[in-house]
Amino acid sequence: MLLRVMRDYLGPYRGPLVVLVLLQLVGTIASLYLPSLNGRIIDEGVAKGDTGYIMSAGGWMLAVSLIQIAVTIAATYLGARVAAGVGRDLRAGIFARVGDFSAQEVSRFGAPTLISRNTNDVTQVQTVVFMGAAMMVSAPIMMVGGIVMALREDVGLSWLVAVAVPLLALSVALVIRRMIPNFRLMQESVDWVNRVLREQITGIRVVRAFVREDHERARFAEANTQYTGTALAVGRLMALVFPIVMVIFNASTVAVLWFGAQRVDNGQMQIGELTAFMSYLMQILMSVMMATFMSMMIARATVSAGRITEVLDTDSTVVQPAAPVALPPGGTSVELRDVVFAYPGADVPVLQGVSLTAEPGRTTAIIGSTGSGKSTLLSVIPRLYDVTGGAVLLGGVDVREATLEDVWSRIGLVPQKPYLFTGTVASNLRYGDADATDEELWEALRIAQADDFVRAMPDGLESAIAQGGTNVSGGQRQRLAIARALVAKPDVYLFDDSFSALDLSTDARLRAALKPVTRHTTVIVVAQRVSTIIDADHIVVLDDGAVVGAGTHDELLETCPTFVEIVESQRSAEEAAA
Numbered sequence: 001m002l003l004r005v006m007r008d009y010l011g012p013y014r015g016p017l018v019v020l021v022l023l024q025l026v027g028t029i030a031s032l033y034l035p036s037l038n039g040r041i042i043d044e045g046v047a048k049g050d051t052g053y054i055m056s057a058g059g060w061m062l063a064v065s066l067i068q069i070a071v072t073i074a075a076t077y078l079g080a081r082v083a084a085g086v087g088r089d090l091r092a093g094i095f096a097r098v099g100d101f102s103a104q105e106v107s108r109f110g111a112p113t114l115i116s117r118n119t120n121d122v123t124q125v126q127t128v129v130f131m132g133a134a135m136m137v138s139a140p141i142m143m144v145g146g147i148v149m150a151l152r153e154d155v156g157l158s159w160l161v162a163v164a165v166p167l168l169a170l171s172v173a174l175v176i177r178r179m180i181p182n183f184r185l186m187q188e189s190v191d192w193v194n195r196v197l198r199e200q201i202t203g204i205r206v207v208r209a210f211v212r213e214d215h216e217r218a219r220f221a222e223a224n225t226q227y228t229g230t231a232l233a234v235g236r237l238m239a240l241v242f243p244i245v246m247v248i249f250n251a252s253t254v255a256v257l258w259f260g261a262q263r264v265d266n267g268q269m270q271i272g273e274l275t276a277f278m279s280y281l282m283q284i285l286m287s288v289m290m291a292t293f294m295s296m297m298i299a300r301a302t303v304s305a306g307r308i309t310e311v312l313d314t315d316s317t318v319v320q321p322a323a324p325v326a327l328p329p330g331g332t333s334v335e336l337r338d339v340v341f342a343y344p345g346a347d348v349p350v351l352q353g354v355s356l357t358a359e360p361g362r363t364t365a366i367i368g369s370t371g372s373g374k375s376t377l378l379s380v381i382p383r384l385y386d387v388t389g390g391a392v393l394l395g396g397v398d399v400r401e402a403t404l405e406d407v408w409s410r411i412g413l414v415p416q417k418p419y420l421f422t423g424t425v426a427s428n429l430r431y432g433d434a435d436a437t438d439e440e441l442w443e444a445l446r447i448a449q450a451d452d453f454v455r456a457m458p459d460g461l462e463s464a465i466a467q468g469g470t471n472v473s474g475g476q477r478q479r480l481a482i483a484r485a486l487v488a489k490p491d492v493y494l495f496d497d498s499f500s501a502l503d504l505s506t507d508a509r510l511r512a513a514l515k516p517v518t519r520h521t522t523v524i525v526v527a528q529r530v531s532t533i534i535d536a537d538h539i540v541v542l543d544d545g546a547v548v549g550a551g552t553h554d555e556l557l558e559t560c561p562t563f564v565e566i567v568e569s570q571r572s573a574e575e576a577a578a
């Protein structure tokens with residue numbers, strides 16, 4: 001998984017990566033050269049009292065150190081740039097893929113995990129790229145180079161390398177191996193914490209209204225405790241690594257001094273060579289440690305890369321056609337032909353053979369009891385979901401044969417729960433048409449019966465809208481969403497219970513104002529209230545996902561018992577209220 005992500009996303013950085021490898025090469029060679037120089041200074045300069053040699057070798061050492069510093073800075077800078085670039089590209093890739101998802105894929109994953117995959121998981125991969133840029137090349141070179149250089153200093157002590165290196169590698173690897181199972185749990189805990197937090201923030205009013213703060217606090221604590229527990233488990237193992245490393249480092253130093261001193265005493269080795277040997281052993285052990293750490297980071301990033309590729313590899317169930325057919329220009333009729341639709345995993349279809357035709361210039365209403373499938377019916381028209389049987393036709397063309405852009409540009413959907421974006425009234429309305437003039441926005445607001453309250457807002461069109469539109473009332477949000485659809489001037493309007501939060505007189509005024517602008521467009525209105533659709537040209541009655549009646553209001557009163565039932569239940573509710 002990680003390899004695939006690396007191959008796909010490091011590709012564009014081939015140039016900087018080559019430079020990075022060269023820089024690391026130079027830096028590592030410089031590091032390997034320094035202990036040997038130091039040893040020479042001791043043996044040739046200090047021991048023999050040759051100040052000239054000390055000065056010249058010291059100067060050389062200084063120059064090598066400066067080169068090492070310069071290349072390390074450059075490599076770190078370049079590594080950080082590549083890592084940040086890979087992070088940016090991955091986030092953009094996930095964002096683009098999620099943008100293509102249909103409602104089905106979004107609900108399959110759920111928003112919290114998609115967010116943590118695009119943030120936390122990408123950070124894991126980004127970290128491994130950064131660490132890799134710093135260590136991937138230098139650690140093995142340092143290890144092999146260190147061994148060669150150490151042997152050059154003294155072969156007699158080489159058995160120490162043969163003992164210390166595997167000992168360190170093995171003990172650190174054992175600890176790290178125990179960390180690995182925690183990594184998946186850690187990412188899943190992040191998802192869990194995000195999910196609970198998100199639910200609490202969005203549902204804060206419900207939580208307060210039902211005095212469920214304690215319950216919610218406990219729910220969050222549970223998620224938080226699991227996350228903390230896993231992080232602590234990893235932390236505890238991590239805490240083990242440092243003492244192990246230090247014990248092996250220090251024991252190696254003592255061993256080098258112990259056995260080296262004997263060799264110096266016997267005249268088999270010089271003090272400088274001993275110092276150099278010790279430095280090389282440290283460098284070797286350091287590189288082993290870096291390599292083991294790197295493998296830990298890789299294990300963690302592999303889990304994250306798996307979670308990322310799961311998103312990247314998920315294809316939207318709503319696909320673009322291979323050979324798209326252009327929708328005919330002009331008025332666009334909507335036809336549902338024997339439409340069957342079942343939500344994924346559900347046994348019973350929500351829509352069962354629904355057929356209806358909505359013509360331009362006419363208002364088609366859909367009414368039915370709650371849960372009868374009205375919203376589902378609207379969502380298959382713009383391909384938020386694809387039908388599982390039958391077909392939806394726009395202007396006589398199957399929506400699956402036209403490009404999604406073509407379909408969406410014809411349709412203005414006002415969802416049951418309209419969403420407004422952080423920004424201003426104007427920026428939200430211009431979602432419909434980025435080039436709309438202020439006059440056009442005011443006209444849309446006037447029709448949507450929203451001009452009065454927008455005018456009363458402190459900055460008019462430039463008044464701020466909070467995320468989700470939470471700083472306006474439900475009814476205001478609905479009217480702004482209607483205005484947004486009006487600004488787009490689509491061929492087909494789909495109003496999903498969009499008038500439900502309006503009082504009866506605003507509802508009536510809005511419908512009257514809509515009439516002239518929808519003279520040539522197809523309008524489909526889903527409604528609960530009979531009064532909203534009383535003057536629709538065509539009313540379709542839905543019951544349990546099937547059409548049980550169709551016609552005008554008066555016709556249905558004669559022919560459709562379900563419609564009569566709805567009318568009567570609403571009338572008796574009104575009478576009871578009066």
Ligand SMILES: Nc1ncnc2c1ncn2[C@@H]1O[C@H](COP(=O)(O)OP(=O)(O)OP(=O)(O)O)[C@@H](O)[C@H]1O
Nearest residue numbers: 107343346350368369370371372373374375376377
């Ligand atoms: N995303 C979903 N996944 C699975 N089942 C769903 C989903 N959305 C809706 N349903 C089911 O489909 C059925 C029809 O829902 P739909 O929202 O279309 O009804 P509706 O007539 O618009 O209801 P209301 O008037 O209350 O909005 C319901 O039984 C519901 O449980």
